[in-house]
Amino acid sequence: MTIRNLDFLLRPRSVAVIGASDRERSVGAALMRNLLRGGFRGEVWPVNPKRASVAGLRAFADVAGLPEVPDLAILASPAATLPHIVRALAERGTRAAVVITSVPQRPQDAAALRQSLLDAARPHSMRILGPNSMGLVVPSLGLDASFAAAPAQRGGIAFVSQSGALTSAALDWAASRNIGFSCVVSLGEAIDVDAADIIDYLGSDPATRAVLLYLESVQYGRKFLSAARAASRGKPVIVLKSGRTRAGAQAAMRHTGGDPGDDAVFDAAVRRAGMLRVGTVADLFAAAETLTRAHSLEGDRLVILTNAGGPGVLAVDVLAGAGGELSALEAPTRARLRVLLPESSMPANPVDLGGEADARRYGASLQALLEAPGRDSTLVIHAPSGAADAREVAEACASAARDRAHNLLACWMGGDGASGAAQPLRDAGIAVYETPEAAVQAFLHTVEHRRNQEALRQAPPSIMADFAPDEATARRLLRQALLEGRGQTTAEETRALLGAYGIALGAPPRGRALELALRVTADPAFGLFVRLGRTGAEGRGANAIGLLPLDHSLASEAIMRAGLVEAPEASGAPAASAARAQSDRDALALMLARVSQLVVDHDELRELEIDPLRVDEGGAVALDARVRVAPPSAWGGERLAIRPYPKELEQAIELGGRQVLLRPIKPEDAGAYARFIEATQAPDFRLRFFTLVRSLPARDLARHTQIDYHREMAFVATAQDGPDAGEIAGEVRAFVYPGGTTAEFAILVRSDVKRRGLGLVLLSKMIDYCRASGLAELIGQILPENEAMIALARRCGMQVEVAPGASVAVAHLDLRSAGPQT
Template sequence: MSVRNLGHLFAPASVALVGASERPGSLGATLLHNLLAGGFAGEVWPVNPKHAQLGGRRCYASVAELPAAPALAVICTPPATIPAIVRQLGERGCRAALVLSSGLRESGRGLRQAMLDAAQPYLLRVLGPNSAGLLVPGLGLNASVASSGALPGRIAFVSQSGALMVGVLDWARMRGIGFSHFIALGDAADVDLGDVLDYLASDGATSAILLYLQDLRYARKFMSAARAAARSKPVLVLKAGRGGGAASAPAAASESGALARQDDVFDAAIRRAGMLRVDSTEQLFSAAETLAYARPLHGERLAIVSNGAGPGVLARDALASGGGVEADLSDSSCARLDALLAPGWRRGNVVNLRGGALPALYREALEILLQDPGVDAVLAIQSPTAPVASRDVADAIAPLARSASKTLLSCWLGGTAVREARAIASGARLPAFRTPEDAVAGFLQLVHYRRNQNLLMEVPPSMAGTVAPDRAAARALVREALAKGRYLLSDPETKAILRAYGMAVVETRQAVGIEEAVAAAQNIGFPVAVKILTPDVMHKSDFGGVTLDLDSPEGVRAAAARMRRRLAELFPGARFEGYSVQAMVRRTHAHELIAGAALDPVFGPVIVFGQGGVAVEVTQDHAVGLPPLNLVLARDLVDRTRVARLLAGYRNRPAVNMDAVLASLVQVSRMVSDIPELVELDLNPLLADSKGAVVLDARMRLALADRSGSTLDRLAIRPYPRELEQTIDWQGAPLLLRPIRPEDGPAHLAFFDALTPDDVRYRMFVRIRELQPSQLARFTQIDYDREMAFIATRPNAEGVAETLAVGRVVADPDNITAEFAVTVRSDLKGMGLGTIMMRKLIDYCRARGTREIVGEALPQNGRITGMVKKLGFTVTSTGLEGMREMRLVL
């Protein structure tokens, strides 16, 4: 992942057009016209050996003859010429190229790789090939095939479809929507989606990022870039193919594999990254405007004001069908509204002002609702009426969008009559919609975006209640199965691995034959359940392969013999591997759930949860999440299912022990992270009630892992790097140095509270009394692929782990420079902890191949500068208020 030289690509000072032409309809002629007509202030140099002049400008015969190295080269020559042109550009000093030519991938002569090989020695970045181009309206740059340019604005649009580009540009211009950048990725041979997201995340001219995606190739890179970008600005996604992705489901060997459709996995990834997915181009731009204008939501309760009953009811119906929450107006608000409205108005969520509502009445009613503590957002709907101009209503309520602390939305029903009102609202940064349904959809987008953002920011509780897994035992069981050539593990084999992860499983024994099954049943104690073991039939109950409530040896014999006959009759080619004998579990109020894992071709392992039982694929009540999971993410996974409402309890049925359910999901996530050979897992049913959760049936599918045996490359989000843990002796007692975890939030707060005000200022460069929740989440929920924070921790006198010191390092996307910070608890200074943490950071950066470590310190912080000098750092004054720059070349 790299943003190296992308400034030359997206903010060039000069452009060379290689392949410029005058031939009507040619790519070179189109690009030359667009470059010259766009108002680009920098130099534009046409390159074509057949012309002395093009477009009224001197035309150069070759790259070598250009008057200077161009910041950006735009290439539209035949595929076979491109590698040589890229090499010439690199030699000339150019560091960015936009390749619109197509056919490099299809040439079969390795032209695509030859182009990359030519660019690599010069660190020349290539956008394309087969790109439809690039627009930067603020610079007047139109290096694209679009017939018309784009309006300037603060939205960046990134598209994997060149064909969509022209249509969206025309659509956006008609609606007055402007862009900071419009980027067509093309084949993304070099500069890909992750690189562009990294660049735009730190671009001050961009306030929102819109993505049109067709497919993803590098899930880990995308997730890292997307999570980082979504923390700084709204990122909205429109993805083609929502109905597809199920083609691989029939090949799955487990129910979890069949349930984890690719589109569901993509939804889970977008949610985990803190982005928002929409369903249409219009929703994409509408959501961008709404998110840019609306105040941050602090809740999800919507109140509705309308000058007619019909539109208000339509909005309320849309809210209900979309799963939204109506505001419950307080008695105080209703009393204040009584004084404004006609007698007999229905005290409810929809406030009907009646048809002749004057602008002042709109404003007063909205002010009352915006002040109500039971209201989080207000939607104002106005239908044009003869005595009242919509423009006057807009003038009256628009100032509220600026002054209110809550979100205000508006809907202006009609066409020409309300056009001016919409313009007034938009000019006041008040989101304006055309229909009540659209307005409610816009509000629900805010709600979903808020939920996704909360997942990024919420600090999870400690997972102390979950059992520490016996990873060595689980790995031994997996190696044993693979050594025997067994890739689809039986129920008893899978349960042995589950027990290593501390999961409750029903007592189960495997039997080779009928008499062994009888003996197993007698040892377990009647009644028992007997199930036939065959790797070739997923749903054994469909052919009588499962018999419950057997209470005698004779019953076990008869059931086992009957199962064997049925298997031979109905599936003559199926392998018979014996029987599984289980103790019967009777829990009157228990729910049958499914928890499991599957392997997505793009995002790798995913976790599945939902309603279980034999009809699991029919009920289609499940949700998908990306590992690793903590308790917050596990809870979110459960809450996205319909069965979650049943698990909360109803009538005389008590709520299930949710801690046990969440712990089961966390342990499944740990298995996925720890066992690289695991590709599918079913726990169905996972029986849950108020007493806990127990696995009745389980199966696991394995596959040979790569030679490293590492899970890192296959997971879309890097899990906790346990291999970086280190225990040392400090002050006569063991001290654990380890990467920080999201669950360290409470200990991190205590650590911060133990710092003196001066120590906080030395770390933050400003005085801060307390950490905000968003700051705490940012410090503890890190992307281990991009940054690292080590803590020094040990139990206090009460046995509670406390944080004594923190060392943090954040590398640039190219891993050239890493910025460090070290903080030691104020009462422990001078005891060597700072040096210990600094050495840990240096060793980590060396192992990653980072070239240098840098940091800044206030001039008063002589302790840190003295410490790093002893470790080989150079310390210089930057001249900015005496700040000290610390640097170590590795």
């Protein structure tokens, strides 16, 4: 992954338009019109060898004649000229280009052109967006480098699309609804800059509150998930992907040439990345509105407050149809409502205030619901009524919700007049919808997004706790099959292989049982995944899908989502039935976790099938199984799109007479990390974070503990004995720069345990890790007055440059050379 030089693409100071034109209805003319219409504050240089001026600006005959090196070039010239132009731009120093031109239709000609463009750009680190891109828009800069018909308003939403036509349509749709953008990017064929690169960039862009994606296929699953997981930890990432049906997938393949992949696997990838998937363009923008406003949602159930029975019933229908639940009102809440409601209304959910409900009744009733115990969400519906002014009702509801950490959604029905009346709710940060259906769908989106965020925080270990498989036996069996030139193991080898991981094969049936089929195979983009479903089931809803690695928690969630086992909390389920369902789910989750461990441990294992898999009172057992093997070198892509928690990097040491565990940081370390920061004295905090403010916001705490082990590593030292057992005493982290050759390190030791050698231990471990990972260099920035850190860096073999008057010293270590003995 790389965001190298994307500033030149998305924050240019000058733009050259190659193929600029005054010819009516030409792409070159549309590009110039939009650039000038947008009010771009930088230089705009048209390039056209046949014109002295274009759109009133001086034109230049070629790239060589440009007065300066443009940050960004927009190319709309004939396809045959593109490689020469890209090379000329790159050699002059241009670092980004948007290729509007389409590639030839003949596959061999198209492939040759794509490669020629890359060959011209890559030696100079020039980035290419496209070809066949509609362009990009950054409203805050006045930059409209596209040929879209509608201008984009300024706002906080980023829209990234693999379809130029859909990009243009979305801009039209958004303009009619006063929706603004931080940027709009049409990826085109994405031969260089792809969705992952843009997501990576936008993840740290303060102007972007939410990232919306339209995708037709994903080529590099690990890169895409790594970027999406990093971005979605800080802001909503919402995706609309075509190809849900077989016919749609075939149409997408004909359109893009890319394999859309298994849609159920993509769904699983979205959940593990903490994203939200929606079904329509309207849902994209509605979900962005909801998730950037209704961010405090914790409950999964809904209370509906309405002045009209019909809209309330519609809301219940949508909620129940999607598997949602209404909240049960507690007796004290019902008692409060009873004195507020008309005699014809019962204090039940939905709460019907009656058609004559005024602002006072709305406000008091909402206050009663918000003060009820629990953390369920509330939807307030208002239908036009002569009994009360809609704006006064909105003001009363906004007042009741003020200063309450409770998730509230509103539906103000009645068209344009209602939209204006609901403004007090929007001003209070409450999301407002036009219909009950849209409001309930928004609620369901928030529930789904929260669950996906929980999946994002899971970091399955590379080695299961309290489980000791016989790896040596398994490895010997798999390698024996390969040595003998077989593509699969024998029946006896399969039995022994599964047995080495605690998976029983061939046990006799024991009464009541649930029979399922399990298969582990590889997706072209997202690597290994497991599919569990009823034997012979073809329906999407009948399968539990999970990307590997899986732990017990993730496996259990996938089983529940697929409905393979009745949920133990299902309303009305007898205690015995609930207990049996819980037992079945636990047995299946354990089976999936052990299968995941087996496959993750052994690169030779290509495919595993257990059919049937029987679940009964004694647990889960495989009745028949098949294992396919292949040399690790035969893998065409990444085996795992998500790297497991690297438990093998844990290291127990003795330091100063105490037992200390050095290990990678985990998501569940957030609390301990907060205490670690709190225990660090202000001077030490400043030397680490270059700031006097000794605190980290909750979002930053999450980013420090929920890391992607593909792109970052953080080791913490935790005491294993004494009064501070389990607490973090120090940390060292390294973030890999775009390009994958350089990492930057930072280190912090808790103030009360300094000068005991922990800093040396931590930095040495990070150096060893970075060297083993194939990185070329490790660098660090140090405040010049931090003499202890400068001395430590030099002791570890680093060169430290302290320039006179410089604000920071730079430490550098060449990892390709052997380090000093520390």
